[in-house]
Amino acid sequence: MFSKILIANRGEIACRVAATCRALGVRTVAVYSDADAEAAHVAACDEAVSIGPAAAAHSYLDGARILQAARESGAQAVHPGYGFLSENAAFAQACADAGVAFIGPPASAIHAMGLKAESKRLMQAAGVPLVPGYHGAAQDDALLEREAARIGYPVLIKASAGGGGKGMREVHRAADFGAALVSCRREAAAAFGNDAVLIEKLVANPRHIEIQVFADTQGNTVALFERDCSLQRRHQKVVEEAPAPGLSAAQRAELAQAAVAAARAVGYVGAGTVEFIAEGDGQGGIRAFYFMEMNTRLQVEHPVTEMITGLDLVEWQLRVAAGERLPAAPPAPHGHAVEVRLYAESPAAGFLPSTGRLARFALPLHVAFTHGTDAAGRPAALRVDSGVREGDAITPHYDPMIAKLIAWGETRDQALARMTQALETLRIAGPETNASFLHRLVQSPAFVAGRMDTGLIAREQATLLESDLSAEQAGLAAICALIEAERTQQTRDPWSQADAWSNGVLPPRRLRWTQDRHAPASAWLARAAGGGWLLGFGEDEPHALHWHAAPSGVAELSLSIRWGAQTLRCHVVQTGPAPSRLHVFAHGAHAALAWADAAAHAAKGHGGPARLTAPMPGRIAAVLVQAGQTVEAGQALVVLEAMKMEHTLQAADEGVVGAVLVRVGEQIQEGALLLRMQEAAELSESSDALNAA
Missing domain, CATH: 3.30.470.20 (ATP-grasp fold, B domain)
Incomplete structure (x- = not known):
């Protein structure tokens, strides 16, 4: 058995391998990028070596740097985990050449099975049943389209060097084949450095x-x-x-x-x-x-x-x-x-x-x-x-x-x-x-x-995608958490007491919140005779509100709530300054709530024109429209490559593209403005100009 191994990976699988090594008495060496310096897998290993910047291409995919770390640390073997270099035949061979054991198959087996077309030819020779399809080396677009027609739609285009669902497209009509092939090739080239594909019959059920x-x-x-x-x-x-x-x-x-x-x-x-x-x-x-x-x-x-x-x-x-x-x-x-x-x-x-x-x-x-x-x-x-x-x-x-x-x-x-x-x-x-x-x-x-x-x-x-937690239930839990938060802020000063005491009659408190992507919801809360609370949603009759709360973590409450005929047991977690952001967890469902700012809400709808923004950081893989183009609801506008996958961003409504603000290959941040649509006034001006001409 080895006395020390290097784990050429990160995250869950690196922690997983380290746990077994610890049980066997094998020392471990972690590698980490700049983004992972404080990561869990670094803490799980006996030693750690920095291997470069956050981008995987310059750290976890840098086989030479990882092999250097193995030699310098005295590791006898490298465990690649899954992903990254785990199925890289060149890296496996480099380990063998350097006298460092690769904890995986020989490079020849990785190479044979790494290219799907080649592996299927080997399986056919071994008598293993194959899906009807095209696994040839020729990659001419017209040839591939003819092969798809021969196989019969629907078909599946797959990256030959792929895996993990990347570089894969279902095609149900001949008219869609060309666009699907372009997208599949682009994603395959980005993920695997190889845009070769194979085509197979889409299997029923x-x-x-x-x-x-x-x-x-x-x-x-x-x-x-x-x-x-x-x-x-x-x-x-x-x-x-x-x-x-x-x-x-x-x-x-x-x-x-x-x-x-x-x-x-x-x-x-x-x-x-x-x-x-x-x-x-x-x-x-x-x-x-x-x-x-x-x-x-x-x-x-x-x-x-x-x-x-x-x-x-x-x-x-x-x-x-x-x-x-x-x-x-x-x-x-x-x-x-x-x-x-x-x-x-x-x-x-x-x-x-x-x-x-x-x-x-x-x-x-x-x-x-x-x-x-x-x-x-x-x-x-x-x-x-x-x-x-x-x-x-x-x-x-x-x-x-x-x-x-x-x-x-x-x-x-x-x-x-x-x-x-x-x-x-x-x-x-x-x-x-x-x-x-x-x-x-x-x-x-x-x-x-x-x-x-x-x-x-x-x-x-x-x-x-339905939620088992209604807006009323989520609001109910959030309101109880809000009152509990106010109680914790009480002091001996009677004016700090959250007991609704007044020398006059106080109107009910009106509460408004937004939940996830749903429309804003509201309720009113009032002090009842005898010191209890009354709660009402919309025009419904108010009900007495009773609850028991117990802390169950930092900024977390465990609540048992009775309201009318309802009983709700849940946890509420606060993740922002009180009481701005609350998370309600109940019977497997989760709702994220934010108390609404009435002034901010009133201002909505008076901003700029409709816009398309980036839902996450990434690289622009394709821009599918141009300024002045009319688009329909659901039409693909921009393809964003992020987290090893392509994400097609679509138009929310029909309209005319006013301006495209990004270009292919550009790295953008979350929330970046990608394009904007023309407003009604702009469309009217354009129409007037055309009529005048």
Whole structure:
């Protein structure tokens, strides 16, 4: 076994690898960019080396600098984690040439599987079933369009060197092929430095099923069962589980055999994942499966396999890289595990990434990075893998994943119930997150019944984006928190008492707030006879308001509220100067509220013309309109590249573009003005000028 390794990654996976090394007595070396000097993964390791500026291209993707850090620190091996250099054949070869062990497959296997077209040719030769498509080297646009027509629409254009949902476009009509190809090539070139693509038939009712494989240097290869990763948004996984529901024993065996054949075909060593696209039958089963790709690294979703096997896959990686032999037979799986990925993103805004400081990051009770079992032989009921802490910032430089929650149960129903409970106790305030979305998703009837495919989220998005917390409930909690905040500011001075005493009759307090993207809401609050409070919303009859409050953290209250026939138990977190910004968490839902400034609200609608601003920092990848052009609501205006993905910004309403204020390649900040639309007065002047001419 190695005595010291360097972890060539950051965030959650770097913390994950460090935890296993600590358990094995292996010293670790972290690398960090300027943006990560105080990051959790730096604190998790024994040593740390600075490798450059925030941009990944000049730090975490700088293989020469990382290898230099390994040599200077005396590390015997490099663990690449996932992403960054984990599937870079040149880096793996450079490590081998420098006498530093690469904890992963040989460079030849990475190269063979790294190019999707090449890997599919190898799989065809190995007898692994493939999706009908075009995997050729010729990349002429006209040829690709002809191949798409031959295959038959709908088709999927995929970056040949891609992964993680990047450089992938569905095309349902021939008329859309050209624009989709341009966009796919552009994103592929930016993400992988290679704009080559392949084209495949879009499989009906597709399920994404993968097999965890492991191979040692003695020629032994094993399959560690399957995972289902069908719940996706923007072609990226959101929920994973093991075992995959709805498969027969024969289908599981066939998938495992095909995965082992795929790994052996390229002389694989270490941990890898063979991914299949399966044609679902619409009832939770599958009719057929096809090889999709092989990820030559550890997967983000590896914890679900660890939870059902009791294995530590990172430990297996280290032992195999050190030349040890795999066990003769893997343990039989036990129970069911589900993982959800918590992202800093806005589901309501098309899952656009969000940035900001984690003002509150309260996780459910858990055991982090636990792979073993308890005295009764059961895995931990809940595990949380995270690379951030409360107070850390989610920046635009890297992937916006905050944490992974993994729940285990004797049955799938029990695992889902535990996951639901975990999401209900989670509280994250700062950047927007997908926590409430995940809470609804794991309870959606189709998913609970096992009838899912990769299109489930898109089909049910309207329902999944609904909130279980009404504006009235959120306001109710915020008002109680407001009164509690006023009480804490009381002194012995009777004039500071928040008891509504007056030598006359005080009018009710009128409160107004905005919630997330909803219209402003309002209520009135008055002191009742006997010292209680009365609360009313709009024209409704007022109700007596009663609550019990207890502090549950810094600037956080736990509230139990009774109002009329309602009972609400919730947490309220304050993240701005009192009482400007409040976050309400109740039964898995989250609402962000701000007390409205009446003067500021009155001024709305009298500002400048309609504008398009950047929802996050990034690089302008494409400008699709020009000044004077008439656009329709929903029309694509600008393509912004941020957080390793392309985001198409659309027109909110129909109108005429007044001015384009950015150019392709320009780096912009969040809130930057990208273009503005002409106002009615401008349009009238333009029309008058034309008439005069």
